[in-house]
Amino acid sequence: MFDWLDVRAGAREKAGLRRRLVPRSADPEVLDLAGNDYLGLARDPRVVAAAEAAARRWGAGSTGSRLVTGTVDAHAELERDLADFCGVESALVFSSGYLANLGTLSALGGPGTLMVADEYDHASLIDxxxxxxxxxxxxxxxxxxxxxAALRDRSRRRALVVTDSVFSVDGDLAPLAELAAVCREHAAGLVIDDAHGLGVLGPGGRGGPAAAGIAGRPDVVVTATLSKSLGSQGGVVLGPARVVRHLVETARSFIFDTGLAPASVGAAAEALAVLRREPELADRVRASARSLAERLRAAGLDAAEPAGAVVSVRAPSAAEAVGWAARCAEAGVAVGCFRPPSVPDHVSRLRLTARSDLTARELDRVAAVLVAAAPARAARPIAT
Incomplete structure (x- = not known):
């Protein structure tokens, strides 16, 4: 029955597309630019202590779905804090950012709706x-x-435009203000995945919509994750109260999923409190990303200009990208490796994620390792 799986696996191996599970090291000597801990809060003692306190109070798990036993006071408090911080009416916490996107789009769409999506949108939006x-x-x-043009010429009454705020492939920024204006002109809604914007963009890290001046508008819905800048786990939908109410009653990935564990809720709440007290963290991570990209370009590598924390460096091929990332890991620098089908334009990349706590010496080390480990063809621009 499953012999065909071996054929597919062999084809992926030949194309340099095999994927492996590699446990993350706890060794502090490994410089991690592969994860998404943008503000360096995942290991912050205040955040870890808050996770421990929540687990001791509420238990290791949430025990059920949010509509049964899976909601505790901490969920409601986090939702109020996130809504207030991001300047929206209401918020709803999911157990992951992926499920927040699935639930939002499946609940707001349906027959009679047109959804217009950017070709580089994240896989969770596409699903x-x-x-x-x-x-x-x-x-x-x-x-x-x-x-x-798609909104103007549509035959469906309802329409949604769906976009990332910061795209996870190249780290570039969506034209959010322009998209919001087009949506208003054509009576459409705008759904923004701000996974890479929350905690990084906008005043005090309030996100891409705040940076674009469209946060809190009645036709804008924002999704985000708690696992990047807030160093925890989970997802959230931010927007009009009637949208959140609709999701509570109809979003299957909310209704039928176990609620986010109390420890993750506590950690995210404390991380958000840290960000409120230390808004300069958002400025630092953006400065760190820009500085890293400048170092790499000065060394002749094809590094994109980052809008947020993501720095994308193009590789000549999928196989060479894998080898490049492996050599960096051997030198003590962990970097992400993106290959088809994760990248839609068939160009493989290394993806580096800056952090607010990176020092100038660490940035120098990262650049030196990437240059030393680079394939011979990496310095030449790669055509798409």
Whole structure:
């Protein structure tokens, strides 16, 4: 029955696309630029202590779905704090950012709805589009004109535009203000995945919509994760109260999923409190990313200009990207490796994620390791 799996596995191996589970080291000597701990809060003693306190009070697990026994006071408090911080009416915490996207799009879509999505949108958004049973149209990356044409010419009454705020592939920024204007002109909603923006962009890290001046608008819905800047686990939907109410009653990935564990809720709440007290963390991570990209470009590598914390460095091929990342790991620097189908344009990349706590010496070390480990062809621009 499963012999065909071996054939597929062999093809992936030949193409340099095999994936392996590699446990993350707890060794502090390993410089981690592969994870998403943008503000360095995952190991912050205050955040860890809050997770421990929540687990001691409420137990190791939430014991059930949010609508049964899975909601504790800490969930409601975190939702109020997130809504207040991001400048929206209401918030709803899911057990992951992936499930927040699935639940939002499947609940807001359906027959009679057109969803227009950027071709570089995250996989969770694409899967949400598929589950929504809506008419779907993917447009060229950051192409506001194409979005406007799709909304203008649509035959469906309802429409949603779906985009990342900071795209996870190259770390570039969506034209959020322009998209919001087009949506208002054509009576459409805008759904923004701010996974890479919350804690990094906007005043005090309030996110991409706040940076674009569209946070809290009645036709804007934002999803985000608690596992990046807030160093914890889980996802959240932020927006109008009637949208959140609709999700509580109809989003299957909320209704039928076990609630986020109390320890993760406590950790995220404390991380958010730290960010409120130390808003300069957001400025630091952006400065760190820009400085890293400048070092890499000065060394001749093809590094994109980062809008947030993500620094993308193009590789000549999938196999060479894998080897490059492995040599960096051997030198004590962990970096991400993105290959098809994770990247939609068939260009493999190393993805480095900056942190607010990186020092100038560490940035120098990262650049030196990447240059020393680079394939011979990596310094030449790679055509898409």
């Amino acid at each position: 949400g589009l598929r589950l929504s049973r809506s008419d779907r149209l993917r447009v060229a990356h950051r192409d506001v004109t194409a979005v406007a």
